[in-house]
Amino acid sequence: MNLHEYQGKELLKSYGVAIQDGTVAHTVEEAIAAYNELAAKTGNKFAVIKAQIHAGGRGKGGGVKLVKNLDDVKTHAGNILGMMLKTPQTPGGMEGPGKLVRKILIAEDAYVPDFDACKEFYISVLTDRESKTNVIIYSTEGGMDIEAVAENTPHLVHKEYVHPTLGLQGFQARKIAFNLGLSGDAFKQMVKFVTALYQAFVGSDATLFEINPCVVTGENRVIAVDAKVALDDNALYRHADLEAMRDEDEEDPTDVEARQYDLNFVNLDGNVGCMVNGAGLAMATMDVIKLSGGEPANFLDVGGTADARRVEQAFRIILKDEKVKAILINIFGGIVRCDRVAQGVIDAYKNIGDIKVPIIVRLQGTNADIAKQMIDESGLAVHSAILLQEAADLVSKVLAEVK
Amino acid sequence: MSVLVNKHSKVIVQGFTGKEGTFHATQMIEYGTNVIGGVTPGKGGTLHLERPVFHTVADAVAAGADTSVIFVPPPFAADAIMEAAEAGIKVIICITEGIPVQDMVKAKAYLQNTEARLIGPNCPGVITPGEAKCGIMPGFIHRKGSIGIVSRSGTLTYEAVDQVTKAGMGQSTCIGIGGDPIVGTTTKEAVELLMNDPETEGIIMIGEIGGGMEAEAAYWIKENGTKPVVGFIAGQTAPKGRKMGHAGAIIGGAADTAEAKMKIMAECGIHVVQSPATIGATMAQVLKGVAV
Numbered sequence: 292m293n294l295h296e297y298q299g300k301e302l303l304k305s306y307g308v309a310i311q312d313g314t315v316a317h318t319v320e321e322a323i324a325a326y327n328e329l330a331a332k333t334g335n336k337f338a339v340i341k342a343q344i345h346a347g348g349r350g351k352g353g354g355v356k357l358v359k360n361l362d363d364v365k366t367h368a369g370n371i372l373g374m375m376l377k378t379p380q381t382p383g384g385m386e387g388p389g390k391l392v393r394k395i396l397i398a399e400d401a402y403v404p405d406f407d408a409c410k411e412f413y414i415s416v417l418t419d420r421e422s423k424t425n426v427i428i429y430s431t432e433g434g435m436d437i438e439a440v441a442e443n444t445p446h447l448v449h450k451e452y453v454h455p456t457l458g459l460q461g462f463q464a465r466k467i468a469f470n471l472g473l474s475g476d477a478f479k480q481m482v483k484f485v486t487a488l489y490q491a492f493v494g495s496d497a498t499l500f501e502i503n504p505c506v507v508t509g510e511n512r513v514i515a516v517d518a519k520v521a522l523d524d525n526a527l528y529r530h531a532d533l534e535a536m537r538d539e540d541e542e543d544p545t546d547v548e549a550r551q552y553d554l555n556f557v558n559l560d561g562n563v564g565c566m567v568n569g570a571g572l573a574m575a576t577m578d579v580i581k582l583s584g585g586e587p588a589n590f591l592d593v594g595g596t597a598d599a600r601r602v603e604q605a606f607r608i609i610l611k612d613e614k615v616k617a618i619l620i621n622i623f624g625g626i627v628r629c630d631r632v633a634q635g636v637i638d639a640y641k642n643i644g645d646i647k648v649p650i651i652v653r654l655q656g657t658n659a660d661i662a663k664q665m666i667d668e669s670g671l672a673v674h675s676a677i678l679l680q681e682a683a684d685l686v687s688k689v690l691a692e693v694k
Numbered sequence: 695m696s697v698l699v700n701k702h703s704k705v706i707v708q709g710f711t712g713k714e715g716t717f718h719a720t721q722m723i724e725y726g727t728n729v730i731g732g733v734t735p736g737k738g739g740t741l742h743l744e745r746p747v748f749h750t751v752a753d754a755v756a757a758g759a760d761t762s763v764i765f766v767p768p769p770f771a772a773d774a775i776m777e778a779a780e781a782g783i784k785v786i787i788c789i790t791e792g793i794p795v796q797d798m799v800k801a802k803a804y805l806q807n808t809e810a811r812l813i814g815p816n817c818p819g820v821i822t823p824g825e826a827k828c829g830i831m832p833g834f835i836h837r838k839g840s841i842g843i844v845s846r847s848g849t850l851t852y853e854a855v856d857q858v859t860k861a862g863m864g865q866s867t868c869i870g871i872g873g874d875p876i877v878g879t880t881t882k883e884a885v886e887l888l889m890n891d892p893e894t895e896g897i898i899m900i901g902e903i904g905g906g907m908e909a910e911a912a913y914w915i916k917e918n919g920t921k922p923v924v925g926f927i928a929g930q931t932a933p934k935g936r937k938m939g940h941a942g943a944i945i946g947g948a949a950d951t952a953e954a955k956m957k958i959m960a961e962c963g964i965h966v967v968q969s970p971a972t973i974g975a976t977m978a979q980v981l982k983g984v985a986v
Contacts, residue, residue, distance in 0.1 A: 420876065420906070523796070574943065623856075625830075657832065
């Protein structure tokens with residue numbers, strides 16, 4: 292689960308990580324109030340308005356603006372709220388439709404008063420799959436695309452692996468601050484910053500913290516100016532407060548509906564829908580669709596119990612997509628018997644009634660022969676297969692017919 | 695021979711009396727697995743499925759257990775893994791899906807000081823056909839034979855098993871290593887076990903998007919491989935940045951893609967198939983010495 296920047300910062304702050312001060316606003320009026328409050332607190336008129344959507348690169352699409360008076364606030368808050376913000380990370384990129392901005396963050400301008408004295412760093416925390424422990428990745432090259440920095444100047448990207456049970460040690464936090472070239476008060480603040488950051492990472496069961504940039508100001512404050520936070524879905528059961536931060540507006544509506552039915556679904560752009568039991572087989576089925584001349588319209592794992600109710604829900608979700616020209620159902624019946632799944636498909640089909648797209652059902656495993664016979668004799672416009680290759684050939688055949 | 699589990703394995707089930715544990719323990723016993731009992735804290739001293747229930751894994755080890763299959767719910771699963779390791783279980787197979795990553799970071803570190811080998815979590819388990827079924831896979835699709843299978847997935851493994859069986863071959867041992875970002879036994883480690891098994895003549899290695907395990911295994915095979923390996927990577931059409939069902943199946947960087955992994959595998963001498971429908975047939979051809 293991903294958090295908005297403002298939510299990520301609230302989380303960091305609760306663990307004692309210093310952040311760029313700011314308030315979220317849903318309307319221009321709220322933005323004005325937030326700006327006035329902020330200006331009173333900071334004692335200067337500069338602030339930043341940042342669109343709150345789940346995508347990076349917001350500045351590139353006009354979603355981040357510097358303001359220095361109330362007129363600026365009214366103008367930019369008015370423009371950004373309600374805009375369809377396109378960034379390199381929104382669906383379809385800068386050529387796509389963009390994402391609707393519903394919230395903005397009114398934040399202090401961290402670079403005031405001495406812009407030139409500020410330093411920007413990159414700091415992230417994640418779990419390293421290879422070493423099976425958490426790692427802090429950091430660089431003096433803040434505010435830039437870290438993948439490009441790693442590609443062009445790998446010596447400027449450092450990694451500090453953290454002991455899986457003992458956690459981040461003092462000498463490690465000091466090493467990070469030294470390697471970032473800091474001294475004096477800034478050094479001390481950075482040690483404090485990374486120590487608290489690591490505690491926040493473990494404490495919130497995060498899978499990614501990316502602070503880019505982390506800014507050291509001319510007054511030696513060390514603050515998170517941006518915060519990308521992703522949390523471990525499997526650990527949300529012990530973080531009800533964080534689960535409550537879920538923003539379903541940011542998710543694909545079909546994905547949200549699928550989650551309500553407990554279906555594992557990812558909406559994609561293709562023309563062949565699929566319904567599969569098991570994540571690995573689902574990905575492999577998408578590959579089969581591609582190799583057969585189609586493009587997968589979705590990933591969908593119906594799980595171990597492919598009964599009539601779940602099959603029907605899955606059908607309904609796939610059929611919402613008008614681009615879908617055919618559906619491939621691929622079930623490997625192990626513990627679950629194929630004849631039961633076949634009955635589920637037939638019942639679901641009849642319940643929905645008017646399904647216009649051709650359906651290919653491949654059932655393999657226990658009682659596959661009986662299942663195929665049931666499908667063939669059901670009178671429904673459904674193609675049946677037992678071998679995966681047969682299903683692949685049927686996809687090609689069906690696509691040739693609908694084109 | 696075979697690897698990890700065989701007819702001599704003395705198997706216990708952790709989470710024995712729960713719904714999942716009961717169902718799958720029954721299936722394992724029906725298959726002929728030597729299930730000597732199970733563990734449910736608080737129910738020790740009772741009988742379940744005509745076998746003793748123990749309070750602790752240590753009690754089960756005292757009764758002879760050397761292998762454990764875990765069906766404990768996610769919040770308690772890492773604890774169950776550590777308990778098994780501490781008690782002296784040699785092979786721990788964790789079926790549970792949905793364990794928090796940070797729990798596994800700690801459990802994995804804990805295991806380093808023990809003799810235990812962990813398979814999984816979030817896996818179908820391990821089966822040596824005709825001897826022991828330690829997991830949730832359907833037994834009947836397997837046939838005793840000489841093909842070892844390593845996979846991160848459940849049903850996709852069954853698909854490969856079924857193709858191998860239908861192509862007239864059988865399996866030595868099938869190892870489901872699991873779909874999580876942190877697993878106890880990596881692809882390379884599982885391949886290494888099978889490479890050293892005299893009964894295994896060919897290996898099928900099934901990976902998916904995310905992580906560097908398949909590349910690591912491929913480089914190891916290039917240096918140390920003595921048997922033909924057929925490989926497939928699921929997720930050639932998966933988009934970047936989206937989790938495809940398995941917690942570990944996500945494309946972050948370029949090295950995570952199916953394309954990148956398949957390229958490395960092919961360069962390392964693995965017979966890479968583009969379609970999952972041809973895994974079994976390709977293995978049959980490779981063993982016959984037919985160029986593919």
